Amino acid sequence: MNLYAIRAIYQFELARAWRTLMQSLATPVITTSLYFVVFGSAIGPNMAQVQGVSYGAFIVPGLIMLTLLTESISNAAFGIYMPRYSGTIYEVLSAPVSFFEILLGYVGAAATKSIVLGLVILVTARLFVSFEIAHPLWMVLFLVLTAVTFSLFGFIIGIWAEGWEKLHIVPALIVTPLAFLGGSFYSISMLPPLWQKITLLNPVVYLISGFRWSFYGVSDVSPWISLGMTLGFLVVCLIVVWLIFRTGYRLKS
Amino acid sequence: MQPVISIRQLTKTYASGHPALQPIDLDIHKGEIFALLGPNGAGKTTLISIVCGIVNPGSGQVLVGGHDIVRDYRAARGMIGLVPQELFNDAFESVWATVRFSRGLFGKPRNDAFLEQLLRDLSLWEKRDARIFELSGGMKRRVMIAKALSHEPQILFLDEPTAGVDVELRRDMWEMVRGLRERGVTIILTTHYIEEAEEMADRIGVIRQGQLVLVQDKATLMQQLGKKQLSLQLQHPLAAIPAELASYPLELSEDGQELVYTFDAQQEHTGIAELLKRLAEHDIDFKDLQTRQSSLEEIFVSLVHSHDVANGEHA
Numbered sequence: 349m350n351l352y353a354i355r356a357i358y359q360f361e362l363a364r365a366w367r368t369l370m371q372s373l374a375t376p377v378i379t380t381s382l383y384f385v386v387f388g389s390a391i392g393p394n395m396a397q398v399q400g401v402s403y404g405a406f407i408v409p410g411l412i413m414l415t416l417l418t419e420s421i422s423n424a425a426f427g428i429y430m431p432r433y434s435g436t437i438y439e440v441l442s443a444p445v446s447f448f449e450i451l452l453g454y455v456g457a458a459a460t461k462s463i464v465l466g467l468v469i470l471v472t473a474r475l476f477v478s479f480e481i482a483h484p485l486w487m488v489l490f491l492v493l494t495a496v497t498f499s500l501f502g503f504i505i506g507i508w509a510e511g512w513e514k515l516h517i518v519p520a521l522i523v524t525p526l527a528f529l530g531g532s533f534y535s536i537s538m539l540p541p542l543w544q545k546i547t548l549l550n551p552v553v554y555l556i557s558g559f560r561w562s563f564y565g566v567s568d569v570s571p572w573i574s575l576g577m578t579l580g581f582l583v584v585c586l587i588v589v590w591l592i593f594r595t596g597y598r599l600k601s
Numbered sequence: 602m603q604p605v606i607s608i609r610q611l612t613k614t615y616a617s618g619h620p621a622l623q624p625i626d627l628d629i630h631k632g633e634i635f636a637l638l639g640p641n642g643a644g645k646t647t648l649i650s651i652v653c654g655i656v657n658p659g660s661g662q663v664l665v666g667g668h669d670i671v672r673d674y675r676a677a678r679g680m681i682g683l684v685p686q687e688l689f690n691d692a693f694e695s696v697w698a699t700v701r702f703s704r705g706l707f708g709k710p711r712n713d714a715f716l717e718q719l720l721r722d723l724s725l726w727e728k729r730d731a732r733i734f735e736l737s738g739g740m741k742r743r744v745m746i747a748k749a750l751s752h753e754p755q756i757l758f759l760d761e762p763t764a765g766v767d768v769e770l771r772r773d774m775w776e777m778v779r780g781l782r783e784r785g786v787t788i789i790l791t792t793h794y795i796e797e798a799e800e801m802a803d804r805i806g807v808i809r810q811g812q813l814v815l816v817q818d819k820a821t822l823m824q825q826l827g828k829k830q831l832s833l834q835l836q837h838p839l840a841a842i843p844a845e846l847a848s849y850p851l852e853l854s855e856d857g858q859e860l861v862y863t864f865d866a867q868q869e870h871t872g873i874a875e876l877l878k879r880l881a882e883h884d885i886d887f888k889d890l891q892t893r894q895s896s897l898e899e900i901f902v903s904l905v906h907s908h909d910v911a912n913g914e915h916a
Contacts, residue, residue, distance in 0.1 A: 350675070350708040352704075352705045352706075352707075352708045352709060352710060353705060353706045353707070353708055355705060356701075356702050356703075356704075356705025356706045357702075357706065359702075359705075360694075360698070360702050363694075363698065364693075367693065431691075434689060434690070434691065434692070435685075435687060435689030436689045436690065436691055438655050438683070438685055438689060439683075439689075439703060439706060439748065440706065441653075441654055441655045442653040442654050442655050442678060442681065442683050443678060443706040443707050443708075444674065444675040444676070444677075444678040444679040444707060444708055445706065445708075446675075596657050600655065600656055600657045
C-alpha cells in the first residue's frame with residue numbers, strides 16, 4: 349500500500365478546496381440558506397405539517413441530500429477531470445500507485461469535502477428551523493455512504509467526460525431533476541397514486557427517505573430498503589470503476 | 602551486467618489501427634546516456650510512455666531493474682522519473698506544493714531538505730511560493746524536471762527536453778544531466794535535435810516508423826557511417842570541373858575557389874592519393890587542404906533518407 353501516495357492525492361485535492369473556499373463552501377451554504385429563508389421561514393409557517401413534522405424541518409434532510417449529491421458528483425468529477433484536461437494525469441499514471449489507491453485519494457477527498465459541507469448545512473439549517481435527530485448514527489451512516497457513492501459516480505463522470513460540457517451535463521440534466529423530484533420538498537404520499545409508483549423508480553427517493561427517517565423516524569419507504577438501494581448503487585459504481593481501471597478506458601490510450 | 606531497462610519484442614497498435622511500434626528490442630545499460638533519435642511521429646514518445654506506465658503495451662515485455670512493468674509495476678515505476686515533452690502543470694499550485702505532491706505520489710516520505718536542495722539546483726528556490734501560472738515557460742520546464750527528480754529516481758526519461766528552451770536553460774539542463782550521470786543515474790532522452798545527441802549521448806538509437814533502425818555507440822556510429830570530406834583551396838579559381846575528373850564525387854564552390862571531395866573514411870582505398878595525382882596532371886594547384894568528418898546530423902539524415910528509399914516512399 350502506497351500510503352504516501354494516497355495522502356499526497358488526498359491532501360492535494362483538499363488543498364484545492366481550501367484555495368477555492370468561497371466556491372467550495374460559501375456558495376452551497378448561501379444557496380441552501382436561501383431555500384430555508386423562502387421555504388422554511390416565509391412559506392413554511394403557512395404549510396400544514398408533513399408526516400407530523402413542521403414543513404421547515406421536513407425539508408432539512410432533503411436539502412442536505414440535494415447538496416450532498418450534487419457536490420459529491422461535481423467535486424469528484426472535477427478532481428479527476430482536471431488532471432486529464434491539463435495533462436498532469438501523466439504523473440499519477442506513471443507513479444507506483446494502484447488504481448485502488450488513486451481511487452481512495454480522489455474519491456476520499458471528494459467525499460470528505462461533501463460530508464463537511466453537509467454538516468455545515470446542517471448547522472446552518474439549525475439557525476433557521478428547530479429539529480432534532482432521532483437516529484444520529486444512522487444519519488452519519490447515510491451521510492457518509494451517500495457521499496462516497498456519489499463521489500464514485502462523479503469520478504466515473506470525470507473519466508467519461510471529454511469536455512467541460514459533458515462534465516456538467518449529467519449533474520444538471522439528470523441528478524438535479526432526480527433530486528428535486530425525489531421528495532426533497534415533499535413526501536411522496538402527497539402525490540397522486542400513479543406518480544407514487546413511478547417515483548419509486550427514482551433512486552434518489554430512497555436516499556432522501558432513508559436520510560429523513562434518521563432525523564424524524566418517519567419515511568416513505570423502509571430505511572432498510574433505502575440502505576439496500578444505496579449499497580446497491582455503491583456496488584454498481586465500484587464495478588464500473590473497476591472496469592475502467594482494468595481496461596484503461598480514457599486514461600491509457 | 603544486467604541492463605537497467607530491457608525491452609523485448611514490444612509492440613503497440615493504437616485503437617485507430619495505427620501501428621505505433623513494430624516489435625522492438627532494446628537494452629539500456631546502467632549509468633549511460635541514451636539518445637533516442639527520430640522524426641516526429643516515429644514512436645519515441647509511445648515507447649517512453651509504455652515504459653513509464655502511461656500507455657498500455659500491446660505485446661512483448663519490458664523489465665525495469667529486473668521488474669516487469671506490468672506485473673511488478675510498483676518496483677519498476679518507483680525507479681523512474683519522467684519529464685514529458687509538454688508542459689503539464691497544475692497552474693494554480695505553488696512550486697513547493699507540486700514538488701512535494703510528486704514525491705509523495707512516488708511513495709517517498711517527506712524530505713524538505715532534499716527538495717530544497719533540488720529546487721536550489723534548478724534555480725527554483727526563490728520561486729518556491731510562486732504559483733506555476735506566474736512562471737515563464739523556461740521556469741515551468743524546470744518545475745517539470747524538479748517533479749521528475751523529487752523521488753530520487755535511478756532512471757530519468759527526458760522527452761524532447763530542449764524543445765523550445767532558451768540557450769541558458771539548455772546549458773543548465775546539460776549540466777544537470779551530466780551531474781546526474783556522475784551519480785549513477787541512467788538517462789534516456791528523445792530528441793530530433795541531432796546536435797543534442799551528438800553532444801550528450803553515449804549511445805544512440807534511431808527510431809523510424811516504430812522500428813529501431815539502429816542502436817550504436819555514438820563514437821562507433823560516427824566512425825562507421827561518417828563520410829569524410831576533403832576540401833582543397835585552389836590557387837587559381839576553376840570555371841568548371843574538368844570532364845576527365847567527372848567520375849570523382851567532386852563539388853566546386855560557386856566562386857570556383859574550393860573543390861570538395863567526399864570519401865568514405867572506412868574504405869581501404871579512399872582515393873585521395875589518386876585524386877591528388879590526377880589534379881596535378883591537370884595543373885590544378887592548391888594552396889591549402891583540410892579534411893572534415895561529417896556530423897551526426899548528416900549521418901542521421903542519410904540514414905532516415907536511405908530508409909525512405911528502401912521503403913519506396915520517395916519516388
